[in-house]
Amino acid sequence: MSDAHALATRDGITDDIAYLRAAYPRGDWAKHVNFGQLCDFWLHVHQSLRTEGGAVEGIIADFREGRLDAQAFPHRFVPALNQFLGHLDGHHRIEDAVYFPKFRALDPRMQRGFDLLEADHHAIHDALETTLGSARGLLASLSEPNRDARVVDTHADHAALLTRLLLRHLADEEDLVIPAMLEHGERRVG
Numbered sequence: 602m603s604d605a606h607a608l609a610t611r612d613g614i615t616d617d618i619a620y621l622r623a624a625y626p627r628g629d630w631a632k633h634v635n636f637g638q639l640c641d642f643w644l645h646v647h648q649s650l651r652t653e654g655g656a657v658e659g660i661i662a663d664f665r666e667g668r669l670d671a672q673a674f675p676h677r678f679v680p681a682l683n684q685f686l687g688h689l690d691g692h693h694r695i696e697d698a699v700y701f702p703k704f705r706a707l708d709p710r711m712q713r714g715f716d717l718l719e720a721d722h723h724a725i726h727d728a729l730e731t732t733l734g735s736a737r738g739l740l741a742s743l744s745e746p747n748r749d750a751r752v753v754d755t756h757a758d759h760a761a762l763l764t765r766l767l768l769r770h771l772a773d774e775e776d777l778v779i780p781a782m783l784e785h786g787e788r789r790v791g
């Protein structure tokens with residue numbers, strides 16, 4: 602993946618990769634006759650990932666800003682983080698294994714876009730592992746009497762990076778998969 606398309610730095614995907622996007626404007630997706638259960642489900646999953654990522658960031662902010670103490674924090678944080686990361690990992694696995702190969706088979710012009718999305722999944726997985734590692738460090742530090750506040754800052758930075766990468770990826774993936782399903786019909790990829 603060239604630097605111009607790297608998830609961490611890009612600001613959307615170009616029209617030559619999202620070659621169906623102009624024909625299917627986002628605001629009209631749900632009105633299209635081919636917009637069915639799979640399109641709806643895909644967007645719904647993405648929306649819940651955004652919500653779950655936001656919830657984790659909110660809990661970290663509550664802890665950093667003193668609205669949650671070190672006793673209450675893990676009870677909120679651990680289940681929210683597990684739910685978010687588990688959902689994210691499961692979603693990407695099924696896309697890589699089941700859905701993306703079917704999109705690639707629709708048209709040779711899909712290849713570049715799905716190479717890009719798969720590269721995104723690797724970048725997001727790396728950020729997920731880093732976030733998980735710093736979360737473990739943070740949880741272990743809670744019982745230490747002279748806790749270093751930088752452990753929280755480090756984890757907050759990692760979680761924020763993961764969220765930023767994920768939000769970019771979700772929007773760009775929608776620009777590829779929804780127009781493709783409207784053009785070719787959901788049944789070709791469902």
Ligand SMILES: [Fe+2]
Pocket residue numbers: 693696718722770774
């Ligand atoms: Fe994805």
Ligand SMILES: [Fe+2]
Pocket residue numbers: 647692696771774
């Ligand atoms: Fe997705």
